[in-house]
Amino acid sequence: MDVIPGGNPESKELEPDPKSTDADQGRAEERVQTFQRIGGPFVAAVEATRMPMVVTDPTMSDNPIVYVNQSFIDLFGYCREEVLGQNYFFLAGHDTDPEVERHIRAAMMADEPLDLEVRLRAKDGREVWAAQFVSPVHNDQGRVIQHFASFWDITRRVKAERRTRRLNEVLESRVKERTQELQNELDRRRALEGVLTDSVREKDKLLGQRSVLLHEVNHRAKNSIAMAISMLRLQMARQGDPGVSEALENAIQRLDHLARIHELLYRQDSNDVQSVDMAAYLTELCLNFAHLRSPEDHRIELTSDADDITLNVDRAINVALIAGEAVTNALKHAFPGKRRGMVRVGLHQEGDDVVLSIEDNGVGLPATRRAGSMGMRLIEGMARSLNGTLTVDGDRRTRIAVRFPSKPRS
Ligand SMILES: Nc1ncnc2c1ncn2[C@@H]1O[C@H](COP(=O)(O)OP(=O)(O)OP(=O)(O)O)[C@@H](O)[C@H]1O
Ligand SMILES: [Mg+2]
Numbered sequence: 001m002d003v004i005p006g007g008n009p010e011s012k013e014l015e016p017d018p019k020s021t022d023a024d025q026g027r028a029e030e031r032v033q034t035f036q037r038i039g040g041p042f043v044a045a046v047e048a049t050r051m052p053m054v055v056t057d058p059t060m061s062d063n064p065i066v067y068v069n070q071s072f073i074d075l076f077g078y079c080r081e082e083v084l085g086q087n088y089f090f091l092a093g094h095d096t097d098p099e100v101e102r103h104i105r106a107a108m109m110a111d112e113p114l115d116l117e118v119r120l121r122a123k124d125g126r127e128v129w130a131a132q133f134v135s136p137v138h139n140d141q142g143r144v145i146q147h148f149a150s151f152w153d154i155t156r157r158v159k160a161e162r163r164t165r166r167l168n169e170v171l172e173s174r175v176k177e178r179t180q181e182l183q184n185e186l187d188r189r190r191a192l193e194g195v196l197t198d199s200v201r202e203k204d205k206l207l208g209q210r211s212v213l214l215h216e217v218n219h220r221a222k223n224s225i226a227m228a229i230s231m232l233r234l235q236m237a238r239q240g241d242p243g244v245s246e247a248l249e250n251a252i253q254r255l256d257h258l259a260r261i262h263e264l265l266y267r268q269d270s271n272d273v274q275s276v277d278m279a280a281y282l283t284e285l286c287l288n289f290a291h292l293r294s295p296e297d298h299r300i301e302l303t304s305d306a307d308d309i310t311l312n313v314d315r316a317i318n319v320a321l322i323a324g325e326a327v328t329n330a331l332k333h334a335f336p337g338k339r340r341g342m343v344r345v346g347l348h349q350e351g352d353d354v355v356l357s358i359e360d361n362g363v364g365l366p367a368t369r370r371a372g373s374m375g376m377r378l379i380e381g382m383a384r385s386l387n388g389t390l391t392v393d394g395d396r397r398t399r400i401a402v403r404f405p406s407k408p409r410s
Contacts, residue, residue: 043067046067046069047069047070048070049069049071050071051071051150051151051152052068052069052071052072052074052075052076052130052150052151052153053067053068053069053071053072053148053149053150053151054067054068054069054072054083054088054148054149054150054151055067055068055137055146055147055148055149056088056146056147056149057145057146057147058108058136058144058145058146058147059143059144059145062087063087063088063108063147064084064085064086064087064088065083065084065085065086065087065088065090066084066085066146067084068080068083068084072151075122075128075151075153076091076120076122076123076128077122077123077124077126078122078123082123088104088147088149089101089104091120091121092118092119092120092121100116100118103116104116104134107134108134108136108147111136111144112136113133113134113135113136114132114133114134114135115131115132115133116131116132117129117130117131117132117154117158118130118132120151127155128153128155129153129154129155129157129158129159130151130152130153130154130155131151131152131154132149132150132151132152133149133150133152134147134148134149135147135148135149136148214266214274215266216266218262218263218265218266219262219266221262222259222262222263222266225255225256225258225259225262226259228255229252229255229256229259232248232251232252232255233252235248236248236249236252250374253328254324257321257324257328258321260285260288261285261317261320261321261324264281264284264285264288264320265313265316265317274312274313275310275311275312275313276310276311276312276313276316277308277310278306278309278310278311278316278319278347279304279306279307279308279309279347281316281320282304282306282319282320282323282345282347283304283306285304285320285323285324285345286302286303286304286327286345289302289324289327289328289331299335299338299339299340299341300330300331300335300340300341300342300343301341301342301343302327302331302342302343302344302345303342303343303344303345304344304345304346304347305344305345305346305347306345306346306347306348307347307348307349309347309349309354309406311354312408315386315404315408318382318385318386319347319356319386321378321382322356322358322379322382322383322400322402323345323356323358325375325376325378325379325382326358326379326400327343327345327358328375329375329376330343330358330360330362330398331343333362333363333365334360334361334362334363334365334398335360335362335363336363339362339363341360341361341362342360342361343358343359343360344357344358344359344360345357345358346358346359349406350403352405352406352407353403353404353405353406354403354404354405354406355401355402355403356388356401356402356404357399357400357401357402358399358400358401359397359398359399359400360397360398361397362397362398364394364395364396364397364398365392365394365398366394366395367394369394370392370394376392379400379402382402383402383404386402386404387404387405387408388402388403388404388405389402389403389404390402391403
């Protein structure tokens with residue numbers, strides 16, 4: 001016999017009470033007959049009810065069962081003869097929890113009603129859970145002469161509860177497993193995130209260092225060029241040939257332009273010092289050509305117009321040098337006397353190519369006049385470095401263009 005919930009069922013054979021004697025057994029059968037005879041209509045009513053009922057006789061040794069109704073027989077599968085005269089605990093089967101038995105015996109002894117949910121055994125060993133009510137029946141002198149026990153079959157409910165409990169346990173263990181899996185995944189991701197954050201930090205640090213170094217290189221290049229310019233100026237001051245002076249002055253101007261190109265590079269805001277935003281770069285470069293004109297000279301308007309193009313430093317320097325030579329030529333040769341005009345530097349994406357153009361509306365550049373000194377040759381050389389094609393159009397106005405692939409050949 002067991003109680004809900006769980007209990008601690010302990011196997012125990014229900015031995016016949018050694019105190020019980022044959023004389024007792026005989027008396028029990030006699031009492032049963034008497035009970036059925038005396039009970040009359042009451043017994044008929046109890047027989048008809050669907051609630052299994054049992055009456056025991058505590059005045060006899062070991063409180064034997066003296067009456068069971070038909071519902072009881074239907075539920076437990078015993079025939080009447082097998083049950084009558086048996087001790088009450090006979091129903092509990094082999095695995096009665098001694099604690100439960102003790103509890104029931106104590107209640108009976110104490111003349112108290114009992115209300116318990118217990119596990120009983122049918123004849124075929126089937127488990128029957130029952131809500132069990134036991135009430136003492138007193139005689140006129142107040143002595144307990146019978147125990148009246150009724151059972152309510154709650155097996156289905158208990159089994160459903162067990163199923164639900166088992167289901168809950170399975171669910172709980174699955175939830176636990178899944179939670180652990182998720183926790184493991186979370187830990188793994190956190191660790192990975194940590195590694196990634198560290199490597200991103202490391203990369204940023206290295207980029208920062210490289211950026212500082214490249215700025216430094218550009219800065220030093222600019223300073224070295226400035227030193228070369230000073231030396232050439234000294235050289236110029238020490239000789240009197242006007243032709244040599246002019247050549248030296250041209251060289252100084254080219255170096256000056258180169259120094260400005262490097263200065264703009266190391267003043268770039270971007271962290272990526274290897275690539276140059278050409279639109280901003282050309283705008284700055286054009287502002288720098290102002291030094292070729294006197295401040296009050298507004299005859300020649302110089303503008304730049306560039307698409308959103310990024311080039312690596314080497315190619316950006318080539319573009320700046322070509323633009324420098326061509327703009328210098330336009331300012332120097334295209335607008336003689338007081339002639340007014342404009343010079344426009346353009347850099348545009350055309351398919352896979354980039355086209356650099358320097359255009360002016362000056363006197364034009366007929367083929368006969370193109371063979372000059374270094375300027376045009378430098379432009380040709382720089383165009384080759386860009387793997388580009390140079391075209392010079394100078395019939396009415398001058399347009400120098402270099403078309404080169406936007407990605408350098410690997
Ligand atoms: N935009 C231009 N408009 C008119 N003539 C030009 C233009 N560009 C160049 N020229 C002519 O082409 C010639 C060749 O130019 P190039 O740059 O090779 O020589 P330079 O400017 O005379 O000398 P350097 O460039 O060596 O100082 C120039 O002397 C000039 O007559
Ligand atoms: Mg020139």
